[in-house]
Amino acid sequence: MPYKSFEEYNMQVTDDVKERYKNIIEDLGENAERDGLVKTPERAAKAMQFLTQGYNQDPVEILKSAMFKESYNEMVIVKDIELYSLCEHHILPFFGKAHIAYIPNGHIVGLSKLPRIVDVFARRLQVQERLTEQVLDCINDTLKPQGVAVVIEASHMCMMMRGVQKQNSITTTSGFRGQFEKIETRNEFLKLIGK
Numbered sequence: 629m630p631y632k633s634f635e636e637y638n639m640q641v642t643d644d645v646k647e648r649y650k651n652i653i654e655d656l657g658e659n660a661e662r663d664g665l666v667k668t669p670e671r672a673a674k675a676m677q678f679l680t681q682g683y684n685q686d687p688v689e690i691l692k693s694a695m696f697k698e699s700y701n702e703m704v705i706v707k708d709i710e711l712y713s714l715c716e717h718h719i720l721p722f723f724g725k726a727h728i729a730y731i732p733n734g735h736i737v738g739l740s741k742l743p744r745i746v747d748v749f750a751r752r753l754q755v756q757e758r759l760t761e762q763v764l765d766c767i768n769d770t771l772k773p774q775g776v777a778v779v780i781e782a783s784h785m786c787m788m789m790r791g792v793q794k795q796n797s798i799t800t801t802s803g804f805r806g807q808f809e810k811i812e813t814r815n816e817f818l819k820l821i822g823k
């Protein structure tokens with residue numbers, strides 16, 4: 629077999645979380661022993677470990693592992709990066725797209741690393757505002773570019789399924805550092821991502 633992907637879970641955490649999910653299911657009035665639900669606490673425990681795996685990952689290391697000396701000094705944009713996270717107020721998903729741009733200052737970074745660091749920060753309990761700033765600061769502090777910009781557009785399940793029940797509202801957050809604090813550079817970026 630030339631390639632094999634596998635998942636590994638901390639069995640202690642899985643067992644602890646599994647027991648708690650079982651209690652939650654019962655507290656909500658369900659029968660945790662019925663056929664369809666017997667394995668649900670374990671599946672849910674594993675799903676939550678997957679969705680919060682970002683706590684065990686180091687975004688700085690990921691960026692540093694693929695930084696290359698280059699003289700290219702125009703804007704680099706990766707847009708429409710799929711994003712899935714969990715709102716820390718309700719532990720419900722929010723999801724959407726991230727757009728990232730930077731202007732190199734002697735170093736470029738492997739393009740796949742930008743979506744990876746979005747995942748690292750998104751796979752934690754989050755608010756969209758902090759997620760935006762963490763991605764921005766991580767790139768700015770590690771790559772030290774001439775400028776960096778991050779825009780995130782997301783729909784929040786806690787607004788869609790409960791609370792105000794607004795199905796079509798999209799929350800946009802953005803952050804700009806360095807050259808992107810200049811209005812012309814910022815506008816060029818926003819135009820290139822179709823905003």
Ligand SMILES: [Zn+2]
Pocket residue numbers: 715716717718719720784786787
């Ligand atoms: Zn929420």
